[in-house]
Amino acid sequence: MINIDDLVAIDIHTHAEEPCCGPRDDGYDEFQAAMARYFKNPAGAKGMLPSVAETAAYYRERKIGCVIFPVDAERQTGFRRYSNEEVAEIAAQNSDIMIPFASIDPAKGKLGAREARRLVRDFGVRGFKFHPTMQAFYPNDRDAYVLYEAIAEEGAVTLFHTGQTGVGSGMPGGMGMRLKYSNPLYLDDVAADFPDMPIILAHPSFPWQEEALSVATHKPNVYIDLSGWSPKYFPPILVQYANTILKHKMLFGSDWPAITPDRWLADFENIKIKDEVRPLILKENGRKLLKL
Structure with missing residues (x-):
């Protein structure tokens, strides 16, 4: 079990990118190479992405807890998803540092809802990652509600990609992603x-x-994670809200392995976040949300 007091931070957003259940799919190397160019990170080069176990070792060395998940975008990308069960099992083997989330395409409907319940009950999954652009769905589509109902009833957390994505950036047609x-x-x-x-x-x-800040301000159950961007590129209005009315709803996230926590934390030191707010973002808000 995680000893939260021993941790310096909780990274709410890390990816299980390297296949843990077989070789890479055809086309996956090209996709990861484009990601590496976008994020200026060599991790997307062939054979360089960390496994889930290697991710655990990296975070343990730094005393940072991490929420880890795959992304189920088989229908849209053609790449098979990585097993939710296997990611959860490896996270369980590293439960001193890892918190398992899962991913289910909402198009799977009632079957997806059954899977979500089973993952929470039998595998200790604490939340679910959605990527509307990669999964090609509007989050408020009523067809997705059967899955949300199962997640809500099981008391799990949901995490949704928002905004532009580095996935497919620079590739022809953005890999068809909208x-x-x-x-x-x-x-x-x-x-x-x-x-x-x-x-x-x-x-x-x-x-x-501003739409994100508006929703998080208005709805008590909505939080924002700060992953996927170096903090030095945060827009001023985001920093302003993080320092004030949303200081209890902002969460540290890196977007590992596209952005490492080393890089993110170094840049976070250099932006104008109040001293009393930094520990809230880095750990305390995540601790409360995940009930650690």
Whole structure:
């Protein structure tokens, strides 16, 4: 079990990118190489992405807890998903440092809802990651509600990608991915309809930053994670809200392995966040949300 007092931070947003259940799919190397160019990170080069076990070792060395998940985008990308069960099992083997989330395409409907319940009950999964652009759905689509209902009833957390994505950036047609699905305003409906289900808006939500801040300010169950961008690029209004009315709802996230916590934390030191707010963002807000 995690000893939260021994940790310096909780990274709410890390990816299980390297296959733990077989070789890479055809086309996956090209996709990861484009990601590496976008984030100026060599981790996307062939054979360089960390395994889940290697991720655990990295975070343990730094005394940072991490929420880890795969992304189920088989239907849209053609790449098979990494097993939720296997990611959860490896996280359980590293339970001093890792917190397992899972990912289910909402298009799986009632079957996905059954899977969500089983993952929470049998594998200790604490939350679910959604990527509307990669999964090609609007978060407030009523077809997704059967899955949300299962997640809410099981007391789990939801985490939604918002804003522009580095996935597919620079590739022909952006790999066919459409940014429109990731406007955070669609999550206002979800927050209203599931008021007891925690919802995390992942990333500075470019170009809809003010929409994200509005939803998080208005809905008590909505939080924002600060992953996917170096803090030196945070827009001033995001820093302003982080320092004031949303200081208890901002969460540290890196977007590992695209952005490392070493890089993120170094840049976070150099932005104008109040001293009393820094520990809230780095650990205390995450501790409270995840009930650690």
